[in-house]
Amino acid sequence: MEALEELEKILRPYSETLPFDSTTSVAEKLCRVSIRRGGDEESEKACRLLGMLFINEGDNPETSELFHKVKTILLQRGTPSALEALGMACFVGAEDETTTLRTMASFESFFTKAGRAEAFTMAAAVRAWTLDATTLSPDVLLEYVLGESGRSAGLAIRRYAVKETPKGDGPRDLKLAATGALALVLEMTTTEEDSDEEEEDEDTDGGDLTSFSSIQESMTGSLIDAATSPKILSLASLETALDRVSDGLSSGRKKVSSKDKALRKRIAAELESDVVIEIGNREVVELYRRVDLTRLNAFRSILESGSSDHLAYNPFLRDVFELGDPPARDASANPNSRKYFGDEKTRSRSRAEGRQYNNRRNELWD
Structure with missing residues (x-):
């Protein structure tokens, strides 16, 4: 260890x-x-x-x-x-969308079957499912969540997102992951042109969630519930706010109307997903799509303090976020490079300074 x-x-x-x-x-x-x-x-x-x-x-x-x-x-x-x-x-x-869908199906086995896994594991499976869903084309994702294979996943995610928050960090983490997944699917499927509405009449085999309009209404309703209900925690960061709401209850009467409004505004602001970040080379990046934020959160979870440097210089990540070619690495603008490796100029300067110190020291003793 x-x-x-x-x-x-x-x-x-x-x-x-x-x-x-x-x-x-x-x-x-x-x-x-x-x-x-x-x-x-x-x-x-x-x-x-x-x-x-x-x-x-x-x-x-x-x-x-x-x-x-x-x-x-x-x-x-x-x-x-x-x-x-x-x-x-x-x-x-x-390598292709078929491989991605098969992997997403593997994740679904962790959160669609009751009792299969604990809440933290289910939340991780939902987040992994959501991340991989960002690589699909909108029509493939829509066909999947409406079809026989992915329908159970869509229903399970919706259920976790709108269900009243039970006690415990795990269930709250699951609710946050599910709300993010709903927001992503809604965003990706509604970016298709209105021509998708013409397909509604073609899917008339019955049952709910069998057309674009029905899934859009279902998911929109779920997000409205998540953004307006004070009983639903959609953000892990709002746990403290909820605790304060609980502390405000006395004699069975709620005295938290103003706090409820502030809480709802914060949840709604998160669902709007507009973020501006400054990355390692002092470049400012604005992310406003749920697709981009889903990917950013996944990268940050793994890279932690290294995420900013990767966004600045990693060609793969810059391609993911469409940031263009990375700039030349500059040790003066990248303290990590200087700290851990140092370029040739830094090493040469250190050696020169060392020689100067030794020469002065020798002169004093001569």
């Missing part, structure tokens, strides 16, 4: 400077030893490192092959960190 912690310290700067050149060997070692046979804490750290490897390597034939190698092991492990790593592996390495 101590050895793995030391390894994590060593690899921390690597998450910010992209030096991996032997992804397959490192990933297979992580899966074979730490993820499959390690303890909970060891497996969790190894899964994060595995996700980091996929992000470092980017989209190429190697990562596609690696994704298929690690998929079974991660599903068998079935922990939140393993599902998160698999979601990222699929996002990076899946």
Whole structure:
């Protein structure tokens, strides 16, 4: 365990400077030893490192092959960190939409069957499902959630999003993940042209959720519920606000009307998903689509402090967010590079300063 912690310290700067050149060997070692046979804490750290490897390597034939190698092991492990790593592996390495849909179906087995997994695991499966759904074309996603294969997933996600919040961090995390999934599906499917409405008359086999309009109404209603009901926690960050609301109850009478309004505004603002961030090279990026925020949250979960540097210099991430080619790395604008590796100019200057110090010291003693 101590050895793995030391390894994590060593690899921390690597998450910010992209030096991996032997992804397959490192990933297979992580899966074979730490993820499959390690303890909970060891497996969790190894899964994060595995996700980091996929992000470092980017989209190429190697990562596609690696994704298929690690998929079974991660599903068998079935922990939140393993599902998160698999979601990222699929996002990076899946070669086509059919492969993505099959992986999404694997995630669904964790949250569509009652009692299959605990709430935190179900939430991780929903988030991984949502991340991979961002890679689908809108018509494929719509056909999937309306079809026989994905219909149960859509209904389960809607149920978790609108259900009153039970006690516990896990169920609240599940509600947050489900609300995000609903927002994503609604955003992606409503970006299609109005010609989709012509297909409504073609799907008349009966049953609910069998047309574009019905799923749109269902999901819109779910999001309205999430944004207006004070009983529903749609954001993990609002737990403190809810606790304050609970503290405001006395003698069976609610004295929290103003707090309720503020709470609803904050939830609605989150669902609007408009975020401006400054990344490592002082570049300002505005993200306003749920698709982009879903991806950003997934990358941040794995990269943590390295996410800003990756957005600035990782060609794969810049392609994902359509930021263009990365600028030339400048050690003066990137303290991490100077801190951990240093360029040749920095090293030469240090050696020169050292020689000057030694010369002055020798002159004093001569």
